[in-house]
Amino acid sequence: MGEISSMVSWMKKAIHPNHLLVFPLELVMQTCTIKISNSAPDELRAPERVPPPYTRCSRPVVPNRRGRSPLFKHRPRLFYTIASLPFTRQEGNIYSIELSKGLAFTGSDSNRIRAWRQPDCTERGYIKASSGEVRAIFAYGNMLFTTHKDSKVRIWNYTVSDNFSYKKIATLPKKTSFLKFPKTSSQQHKDCISCMAYYHAEGLLYTGSYDKTVKAWRLLDKKCVDSFVAHESNVKAVVVNQDDGCVFTCSTDGSVKIWRRVHRENSHTLTMTLKFQQSPVNALALSTTFNNCFLYSGSSDGTINFWEKEKMSGRFNHGGFLQGHRFAVLCLAAVERLVFSGSEDTTIRVWRREEGSCFHECLAVLDGHRGPVRCLAACLEMEKIVMGFLVYSASLDQTFKVWRVKIMPEEKVCFDFAERNDSKTKSTMEYEMNPVLSPNWVEKKLQGNHFQ
Numbered sequence: 001m002g003e004i005s006s007m008v009s010w011m012k013k014a015i016h017p018n019h020l021l022v023f024p025l026e027l028v029m030q031t032c033t034i035k036i037s038n039s040a041p042d043e044l045r046a047p048e049r050v051p052p053p054y055t056r057c058s059r060p061v062v063p064n065r066r067g068r069s070p071l072f073k074h075r076p077r078l079f080y081t082i083a084s085l086p087f088t089r090q091e092g093n094i095y096s097i098e099l100s101k102g103l104a105f106t107g108s109d110s111n112r113i114r115a116w117r118q119p120d121c122t123e124r125g126y127i128k129a130s131s132g133e134v135r136a137i138f139a140y141g142n143m144l145f146t147t148h149k150d151s152k153v154r155i156w157n158y159t160v161s162d163n164f165s166y167k168k169i170a171t172l173p174k175k176t177s178f179l180k181f182p183k184t185s186s187q188q189h190k191d192c193i194s195c196m197a198y199y200h201a202e203g204l205l206y207t208g209s210y211d212k213t214v215k216a217w218r219l220l221d222k223k224c225v226d227s228f229v230a231h232e233s234n235v236k237a238v239v240v241n242q243d244d245g246c247v248f249t250c251s252t253d254g255s256v257k258i259w260r261r262v263h264r265e266n267s268h269t270l271t272m273t274l275k276f277q278q279s280p281v282n283a284l285a286l287s288t289t290f291n292n293c294f295l296y297s298g299s300s301d302g303t304i305n306f307w308e309k310e311k312m313s314g315r316f317n318h319g320g321f322l323q324g325h326r327f328a329v330l331c332l333a334a335v336e337r338l339v340f341s342g343s344e345d346t347t348i349r350v351w352r353r354e355e356g357s358c359f360h361e362c363l364a365v366l367d368g369h370r371g372p373v374r375c376l377a378a379c380l381e382m383e384k385i386v387m388g389f390l391v392y393s394a395s396l397d398q399t400f401k402v403w404r405v406k407i408m409p410e411e412k413v414c415f416d417f418a419e420r421n422d423s424k425t426k427s428t429m430e431y432e433m434n435p436v437l438s439p440n441w442v443e444k445k446l447q448g449n450h451f452q
Contacts, residue, residue, distance in 0.1 A: 081368060085121060085400045094394035097377040100139035101160055104377070104392050106400060107134025113146055113156075115164050119381070119390050121402055125164030127156055138196045138205075143169075145205060147193035153207060153217070170222050172205075187224045189215065197240040197247070202261075206247060208235035214249055214259075216266065225266035230257060237284040241293070244314075246271075248295060250281035256297050256305075258316065276305050276318055285332035285339060287353070294319070294353065296339055298329030304341055304351075308358050319358040324349050324365075333378040333391075338363075338407070340391055342373030348393055350405060363407065371397030385409065 092109025099105075103124060104116040111132035115124045133149035144156040144166075153172040159165050173187035191210035198205050204225075205217040214235060216226040231251035239248040247259040247268065256274040261267070274297075283298035293309035295316055302325040307316035327344035334340075339351040339360075348366035353359070373395050381388040381404070391403040 081401055081403055084368070084402075086398060091398075093374065093396055093398060094400055095133070095135045095375060096137040097375050097392050097394060098137040098139045098144070099377050099379050099392065100144070101142075103160060103164075104402075105137050105139065105144065106394065107137045107146060109133055111148075113137065113144070115158075118379075119402055119404070121400070124160070125166075127158070127166045129154055129168075133192075135192055135194055136196045136207075138198055140198050140200070145196055145198070147196060147207065149192070151189040151191060151193055151209070153193065153196070153205070155219075172217055172222060173224060174222055187227075189213065194234065194236055195238045197238045199240045199245055199247075200242055201245065204261075206238050206240060208238040208249060210234040212251075214238060214247070214268075216261075216268065218266075226268055228259075228268055230259070231255065233280075236280075236282050239284045239286045239295075241286060241288065243288065243293075248284055248286065250284050250297055252280035252282075254278045254280055254299075256281055256284070256295070272316065274305075274307060274316060274318070276321075277301070277303075279303075280328075282328060282330050283332040283341075285334040287334040287337065287339065289337065291356070294334075294358070296332055296334065298332050298341055300328040302327055302329060302343065302345070304329055304332070304339070306358070306360075322351055322360055322362070324362050327372075330372055330374055331376045333376045335378045335380055335389060336387075338378070338389065340376055340378050342376045342393060344372040346371060346373065346395070346397075348373055348376065348391065348403070350391075352407070364405065366391065366393075366403055366405075368401060369393065369395035369397055369399060371395045 091112070094106050094108045096107040097104060099118065102118050104118055104121065106114050106116065109132055111129045113127040113129065113134055115126060116122065117124050127144070127146075129146065129148060131148035131150040131152070134146050136147040138145040142157055142159065144158055146154050146156070148154065154168060155170040155172070157167050157169050189207065189209040189211050193207050193209045195208040196205065203219045205219055206214060207217065208214050208230065212229050212231050212233065212235060213227055214230040215224050217223065218225045230249045231253050233251050233253040235249055235251050237250050240246070241248070245261055248256065249259065250256045254275060254277065257270060258272040258274070259268045260271045262269055277299065279299040279301040281297050281299050285296040287294040287296065295307045295309070297305045299305065302323070304322040306319050306321065308319045309316050325341065325343040325345050325347070329341050329343050331342040332339065337353045337355065339353070341349045341351065343349070346367070346369045349362055350364040350366065351360050352363050354361070373393050375394050377392045379390050381390045387407045389405045389407070391405055392400070393403065394400050
């Protein structure tokens, strides 16, 4: 009887009001695939913080009269850590993660771009460059693009077989391109290259920099075909819509801009400026499905703004913003109708957009880092009755984590008019949040240079 009562007590603590089961299984330095058995794991515990399942837009996800959202009514959603790898002091902080061909690439303060096998993060090898501080990584096919401290882009060709191998095929800009015009050339960025995006149809690589400019590189001849001042401050992210070639940029000046390439020319023109608030914008993510296109931006005030594209005009209309993070949103990743957000508050939030609408709910809070979550990458692992996602995260606590998130099919819920407009349900749901921060990060926070 004692064991049964303790088990009941354990289950009550493990399942919070949103029916979210949390399995914080961490394997430090040793990685393997975790299988969930019918027996209860020893380390199962209730999450310390429960996210409010709502978004501040025209119709929030509203709890029912019993105080529990119908979207969370029956089935639990699972997430747990597959691997947690500490990085050495020589490696420094991880700034970028890219997923391609069964590998996860990480770029850090060092001059080594490491390749890890998905999902258990067994190291397959590394690429050694002549310059470190790899701020951005992008993969396309067997090509890997990396940006470095010397404000250059390096292009690598890699192969995945029994042994990981690589070869550098180009450096942007090419040496000959700026030796001809050493003082006036606009080929090379003058500051850190913070982001990259690739437009497949035209073979154009876009790079954004802290020098406020965005450059377009034609990979066919490795030339910079356009360079324009995009913002009044640091360019933090650049995203390309593969359907129409539109380029989205964001900056610490608080704006998100949409650019379009002039037909039959290499130049780009500004078509729209999305500036909903003054807070610096740190991250962008584009979510496209057959019927919808959504743009997400993460800001330093902790909010995630989103815009929906009109089908007829192509104009992006502000749909609302997602609240939950207490500090700055530093990174975003979108897969299917899920959006993953990493924050200065040390957590990762999992948001789901309702099918056929702009309404969102927060499904889970991934809590395990001891410093701000600097970068994220996510991919769909399986698509059956239960959808499985792999989430890769890196923090300024100098750890690299892999999470497996399982999402049950959403239930169709019909809210009556009285429920949707109940003034009591519109009030903001308060929750406690006391992250345990890394001492190294706290020191950087006080110095004011923790996100450079």
